[in-house]
Amino acid sequence: MKWVSILLLVLLAALQYRLWFGKNSIPDYLAMQEEVEHQRQQNNNLRQRNNLLKADIDDLKIGMEAIEERARHELGLIKKGETFYRILPAE
Known part of the structure; x- marks a missing residue:
């Protein structure tokens, strides 16, 4: 019975050693959690x-369309390859 207790105690010590100091141990797990949190913060900043x-691009697109529409209406802008037709009201 004494040998069984000693064997179980040695086995417990070996498992505890691996848990605290071996590969994929608790300190490794905690370090990985910190790294994941850091990466999550970076992802949020980049998002x-x-x-x-995207908002700046949308503003530029809308702004350019508005400028082009105004130039077409007020200044008679015609792009290359377009044909201008002017329809006059009948009097």
Whole structure:
């Protein structure tokens, strides 16, 4: 019975050693959690930056379309390859 207790105690010590100091141990797990949290924060920052860039692109597209429409209407802008037709009201 004494040998069984000693064997179980040695086995427990070996498992505890692996749990605390071996590969994929608790400290490794905690370090990986910190790394994941850091990466998550980076992703959130990049996601916000991408959203701002998309908003800027949309503003530029809308702004250019408005400028082009105004130039067509007020200044008679005609692009290459387009044909201009002017329809006059009947008097």
